[in-house]
Amino acid sequence: MLSDEMPLLFGEKVLLRPFTQADIDDRYIGWLNDPAVVRLSNQRFRKHDRESSMRYLSSFSGTGNFFLSARAMSDHRQLGTLTAYLSLHHGTIDVGIMIGDKSVWGQGYGQDAWNTLTIWLLKQKGIRKLTAGTxxxxxxxxxxxxxxxxxxxxxxxxxxxxxxxxVDLLYYAKFRQD
Ligand SMILES: CC(C)(COP(=O)(O)OP(=O)(O)OC[C@H]1O[C@@H](n2cnc3c(N)ncnc32)[C@H](O)[C@@H]1OP(=O)(O)O)[C@@H](O)C(=O)NCCC(=O)NCCS
Structure with a gap:
């Protein structure tokens, strides 16, 4: 399953769909350059602009990896992004999330986006283990x-x-159960 073939995923508060060029707007670039948003991510060591964002988006094409836009169910505005890097040979997939819109932090949007994507991924053929770290x-x-x-x-x-x-790096995992 390639990311551009995936269905729209509906959570309770968010919907997830493949990230596209049109999603690279000033708000999105602002998140990547916002010290509060990237404080605990290695993105903080880089400066981001439209060009670097386009390059990052292109790096997903044809790979089987996922780059998704998380959008509010209520008005479809973009709240953040999720990534999932697949290792098909090993049946593993490593997931990441950034809720860039700080005004919604702590309101369950991150949890809903995370649950929606991870539950769906663990049902996909060939995926037996989900990983993430922070x-x-x-x-x-x-x-x-x-x-x-x-x-x-x-x-x-x-x-x-x-x-x-x-600080320590913590590695988390969940296995498929069936
Ligand atoms: C981490 C992140 C995804 C959480 O998203 P969110 O939408 O704020 O998360 P939720 O509201 O769904 O919160 C999940 C739980 O964690 C809690 N939480 C969120 N931020 C917290 C913080 N800084 N300190 C303590 N608890 C926190 C929430 O209160 C909630 O628990 P509760 O329901 O018991 O109150 C978001 O803050 C983010 O994207 N941060 C910047 C990028 C980042 O750090 N990504 C991860 C890199 S590994």
Missing amino acids: TSVNYGMIKLMERSGMTLEAVRKEQELVAGVP
Whole structure:
């Protein structure tokens, strides 16, 4: 299943669809350059513009990896993005999320987008294990992964620096059950 062949996915508060060129607008580029949004992501070390965003979008074409736009169910405005990198040979898929619209943080949009995508992915042919990772100080992300039924499978101690402080990288996983 390629990302451009995937159906629209409906959660309770968000809908997910493939990210397109038209989704690269000033709001989106603003999120990537917003220190609060990328504080715990390695995107913080880069400067983003329309061109770098187009390059990133192109990097998905024909790969089987997913780049999705998460949109509010109510008015379809873009709230953030999700990615999923597939390793078909191993039957694994690594998922990431960015809710760029800070005004909706803490209202369940991230959880809904995460659950909607991960439940769907684990039903797809050839996928047997879902993985994701974050730093030990990304409390929102940890909560979101744990509430989706993922469990901690590995820790890389003091692997990254956040504001100069060494923090652990936490690796979570969930296996397909059937
Ligand atoms: C992490 C992120 C996806 C969470 O999205 P969200 O829409 O705010 O998440 P939800 O509202 O669905 O929250 C899930 C739970 O985590 C909690 N939470 C969210 N942010 C939190 C924070 N900074 N500290 C503690 N708890 C937090 C929420 O309160 C909620 O728990 P509750 O229902 O018990 O209140 C979002 O903040 C984000 O995209 N951040 C920037 C990018 C990022 O860090 N991505 C992950 C990189 S690995």
